[in-house]
Amino acid sequence: MGDLAATLTGGHGATMEPSPYRIQSKKLTMWLFIASDAVTFGAILFGYAYLRVGSPEWPRPFHFSPSILNGMVMTAVLLTSSLTMLGAVAAAKAGQRASVIRWLSATVLLGIAFATLHLREWFHMFDEGWGLAKNPDGGPLMFGATFFSITGLHLMHVISGVVALVVVGIGYNTKWLDEGHIETTGLYWHFVDLVWMFVFPLLYLMNATR
Amino acid sequence: MDASHDPGMRFNIAIWIGLLAIAGVEVFMTYRGLSTHRLLAVLLILAFVEAGIGLLYFMHLKFERPSLLWSFVISVVFVILMMNQLWPDAYRMVSIGHK
Numbered sequence: 626m627g628d629l630a631a632t633l634t635g636g637h638g639a640t641m642e643p644s645p646y647r648i649q650s651k652k653l654t655m656w657l658f659i660a661s662d663a664v665t666f667g668a669i670l671f672g673y674a675y676l677r678v679g680s681p682e683w684p685r686p687f688h689f690s691p692s693i694l695n696g697m698v699m700t701a702v703l704l705t706s707s708l709t710m711l712g713a714v715a716a717a718k719a720g721q722r723a724s725v726i727r728w729l730s731a732t733v734l735l736g737i738a739f740a741t742l743h744l745r746e747w748f749h750m751f752d753e754g755w756g757l758a759k760n761p762d763g764g765p766l767m768f769g770a771t772f773f774s775i776t777g778l779h780l781m782h783v784i785s786g787v788v789a790l791v792v793v794g795i796g797y798n799t800k801w802l803d804e805g806h807i808e809t810t811g812l813y814w815h816f817v818d819l820v821w822m823f824v825f826p827l828l829y830l831m832n833a834t835r
Numbered sequence: 836m837d838a839s840h841d842p843g844m845r846f847n848i849a850i851w852i853g854l855l856a857i858a859g860v861e862v863f864m865t866y867r868g869l870s871t872h873r874l875l876a877v878l879l880i881l882a883f884v885e886a887g888i889g890l891l892y893f894m895h896l897k898f899e900r901p902s903l904l905w906s907f908v909i910s911v912v913f914v915i916l917m918m919n920q921l922w923p924d925a926y927r928m929v930s931i932g933h934k
Contacts, residue, residue, distance in 0.1 A: 646903040656903065660911050667915040674879075678871055693862065700858045707893050708851045715841055815893045822885040825858070826878035830865040 655809045659816045662782075666820050669778070670827055673771045677831060684764045686755070687833045692746065696829040699742045700821065703783075706735035707818045714811045717797070717804035725807060729794040732814065736787040743780050747773070772828055779824050782817045789813065842892070850892045857885050 646653060677683055687693055713728035754761030755769050793810045796802035864877050891897040896904045 646900050646906075648899065648903065656907060660907055663911050664914045664918075667911070668918050671915065671918070672921075674875060678875055689866075693865075697858070697862060701855060704851055704854050704858075707889070708847055711847045711893065712844065715844065718841065812894055815889060818893070819886045819889045822854075822858075822889065823882045826861050826865075826882050827875075830861055830878060831871075831875060833865050835866060835868065 649805050649809075651805060651809050652812070655812050659812065662816065663820075666778075666823070669775055670823055673775060674827060676767055676771065677827075680765055680767070682764050683832070684760065684762055684768050685832045685834050686750075686753070686762075686768075687829055689833070691749070693829060693833055695742060695746055696825050699739055699746075700825050702735050702739045702742065703818050703821050706732050706739070707815050709735060710811045710814045714804075714808050717807040720804075722798065726794060726798055729790055729797075729807075733787055733790050733794070736783055736790065736814075740780060740783050740787070743776065743783075747776075768832070772832075775824060775828060779817070779820055782820065786810075786814050786817050842898075847892070850888060854885055854888060857881055857888075 644650065644653060648656075687696075709728050709731040713725050713732060716724035716728055755772075757769050757773050758766050759769055760766050789810050793802055793806050797804075797807055861878055861881050864881075865874065869877065896907070
């Protein structure tokens with residue numbers, strides 16, 4: 626908020642128009658990125674949903690144990706990581722540098738746990754014969770293509786988020802970055818969590834063996 | 836969002852528990868024997884509720900200027916609705932025999 630106050634009350638105020646949303650430019654940039662990424666995920670998820678309900682022979686390979694159970698644990702892990710991220714943002718606003726690092730470390734560990742569980746699920750499916758264009762049951766090939774594409778895109782976001790959290794954590798600890806960077810990175814992390822709120826029901830629960 | 840609008844960790848934990856509960860309801864509904872279309876509708880509604888809560892309270896949109904919330908929501912919804920013109924093409928792929 627310091628940059629914003631300086632911009633509004635003096636400094637560059639004479640030459641720069643204030644933000645219409647009263648937020649820092651980096652935060653506005655992140656919101657614009659999130660909007661574009663939301664549209665990307667929205668398009669592929671709704672496209673998948675059309676394909677899913679339009680295919681009567683669509684496979685349902687996910688048994689409650691281990692697949693759905695694993696998905697539930699992944700959901701809990703990712704939601705908990707959002708909670709720890711909120712802790713990091715609150716600590717950053719309060720100027721508690723050591724506390725920020727602790728909360729960020731917890732978030733990173735939970736992110737790594739999520740990615741590990743996700744990859745374990747993938748390798749389990751590979752062992753069963755599933756692949757991008759493989760169906761061990763001889764049914765529609767589109768299941769593997771959509772499942773691995775969408776969950777892969779989400780996993781890439783999680784891994785990118787973990788890397789970003791580590792970089793921002795180091796930058797904040799060395800005073801190269803400020804609390805605004807923690808908050809902005811937090812927005813990205815929460816967004817990754819929100820996307821999973823759609824991926825889990827649409828990709829896992831809709832394909833559960835019932 | 837400034838520090839005065841931070842709802843506090845206790846409130847955040849309540850939101851976290853609520854989101855976990857909604858995810859639990861999703862799993863419960865999956866095994867209720869609903870038809871594919873109905874299950875999709877139920878899961879989507881619950882997912883949108885989760886996303887809405889996350890946007891407002893985890894991403895703090897509730898504590899920002901309303902103009903940011905409406906700019907974000909309206910633009911995303913508008914683009915996705917426009918894409919709706921293309922999604923039914925998935926049915927064409929099914930009908931022409933792609934597996």
